[in-house]
Amino acid sequence: MNLITKVPRGTQDILPGQSKNWQTIETVLRQVASLHGFSEIRTPVFEHTELFQRGVGDTTDVVQKEMYTFQDKGGRSITLRPEGTAGATRALLEHGLYAAALPQKLWYEASCYRYEKAQKGRLREFHQFGVEMYGSADPLADAEIISIASAIFSRLDIHGLTLELNSIGCPTCRAAYTKALQEYFGQYKDQLCETCQSRLERNPMRILDCKSEICHKIGEKAPSILDYLCDDCKAHFQKVCSALDTLGISYQINDRIVRGLDYYTRTVFEFTTNDLGSQGTVCGGGRYDGLVEELGGPAMPALGFGLGLDRLLLLMEAQNIRFPQQPACDLYIASIGEAARLKSLVLATALRSADMIAAFDDLGRGLKAQMKYANKIGARYSMVLGDNELAAEQASVKNMETGDEDNLPIDENFAKAFAGMERRSSLFTTL
Template sequence: MLTTRPRGTSDIIPGQVEKWQYLEHVFRRLCREYDYAEIRLPIFEHTELFQRGVGETTDIVEKEMYTFLDRGKRSITLRPEGTAPAVRAYLENRLYAGPQPVKLYYTGPMFRYDRPQAGRYRQFHQFGVEVFGAHDPAVDAEVIAMAMDFYSRLGLQGLELHLNSVGCPGCRAVLRKKLQEFFRPHLDGMCADCRGRFERNPLRILDCKVERCREVSTGAPTTVDCLCPDCAAHFQAVQDYLAVLAIPYVVDPRLVRGLDYYTHTAFEIMAADIGAQSSIGGGGRYDGLIEACGGPPTPGIGYALGLERILLTMERQGCAFPPPEGPDVFLAVAGEPASLEAVRLLQQLRRAGLAAARDYLGRSLKAQMKYAGKLNARYVVILGGDELARRVVTLKDMAAGTQEEIPADRLVDGLCRRCRES
């Protein structure tokens, strides 16, 4: 019998899942306030979408994708990120024909074959947002502010926003030439990946995590050094909007992100003490991605936030989570006749909108009361043969420690009223 899960995956069990639900609730509320609509995307896509969208020179495409042939011999990939699928959905469902810009959000698992480490798994979960159809730098500031707002609502502190501009294709052509001139004398001392990137996409060398490559790249030309006037003006406007919003940031010229589709603004939010990689979210603008996927020239911007890394940071900072909710009412039953009546009463309570539970293990009445306390039940209804004969129930308020007898036919309405008022 198989008793272990695949490496790099996790079970989210009761006691933990409530924390995930809390994050999801806060994020959905945030998206509603910022006027983003939900989209639900497939778990897998045609491999070509990620090759064209994410970029063939990225680590994701070269090393990390879960790709397989289906029974029709089509190459399929479990989604490693959400932006390219959102772009595909925007085009395939003709969302460009409606009011613009289109503001979307999504949640769900992503998949990358990576070395598992703190807060980083092979199946991981993200919140993501995308805005299609607006080039205004105020939109860049909005999505950044939205991400920072989310972290603030969770109670996270000490986060650092890193900001950069990776320019437009024209800027990158200039930077490409300068980087090749800079790195050519050092190629022999660089890792195999960076030697391959030298011709295909030398900008990726700036994102290499190998120590000797990072040392070699010290003093290398950066994107900010090569911005054209339009890109420089866009980047400055983003910074001006962030200043208006009182959002502090650090300009990080080495920040290029791990995907090839970025243009103009790129950003990451960093948290200390969560392992080798301190990013808990990030994103940027990708004005050429929709066109690369077969659509008309359309600007876009978005971000993705990693849930596992957010939860890890919250736990290490001691952020508060709402206490787990128990049932509104627990039925403590003594005797077979009362058990039959409890089945009917339990259904009545649930149909009235109350969360109701009972014992199914034949515990004593004392043990049932103890069990109700462990479940954090708000009220306990005690029903035995004597109560059944007199058509009453004993209702105990677990928080107050008080109890009283009430007519059985008034129980449901009375409990609904008490739960509404408390």
């Protein structure tokens, strides 16, 4: 074939065989979020650019290098969302959700866009599940947010993850830390990449998150934020750790985690794996107590996490985690002749109304080709309709695995009779 184009670099098609696995994961995500009292929010795929400049931070790689930004026909600067938190917070403020009962607990599933070097586990269009909690400054809220991610991994049978935990303090204690970083990195200014040289005065913590090997190597011996925490931030972090200990959630302190977005304060965390090579961060989040106010709202604490679904699927594949196989078809109705084809449509419609998956021939194929198709789609049962079956008003339904057959009436009671036959067959198999 001479295709006029292919899927853009850094994006992917999710085909029918794969989408079932996505649906399985999405069901687990929704269930866990609901059990923790979170409600779904859906925000636009694009926002005004200043939302991300103010919320995410103009010194971050995301804003400086990775955003898909363009001008619309009205001359407004528009950006495809690079992450979900800023949009959710904008919606919280615009619609007055912050004035309702607190805490406000929101979850979302969204496609996000970042212009990065496309590679396995790092796409330009990626899919993110996130939770956001607004209104609680309590350390137990931090532990609860982390426990949600832990519960998701447990339900999906994912193993071998490491929870890495840090505190990056508040604006008060970060002032002293910023000065210490400026003094340290100032010694190596000429060796830093061009981006980090500009960060040195404005936001030196961003240097710790730089992807440059040279900057990363220099940053290994930089001062630790944990040595600069104020008493309040230190007490908060200790309570988070204590709550995780009580929950039995193991963790490692990693004082180099700063996350890639400027809105974070105090607790930051990542769930990492060794099964995906360099793209080892599966989930990341923390606290961002200044974000609501930064976007024009009242002073309000907030926290949450983002979980990459594309990378999550890669991890489950790497760990050979099997997804439940759902039947593609409960009953395939083969037909001989136009009258039988019409009847097969009627019976299939009745089965679908009773929440069963039914298929029939809508290509006018011969019987042999129809039965081959029934095998290809994994039909659990098959039935052949012809003139004899129509005259007798009954047909034989065959179990495609065992070969057992049952005669059923092909009248208004057909769906009920088929459901009863299937229950009997399942009971016999169980016994």
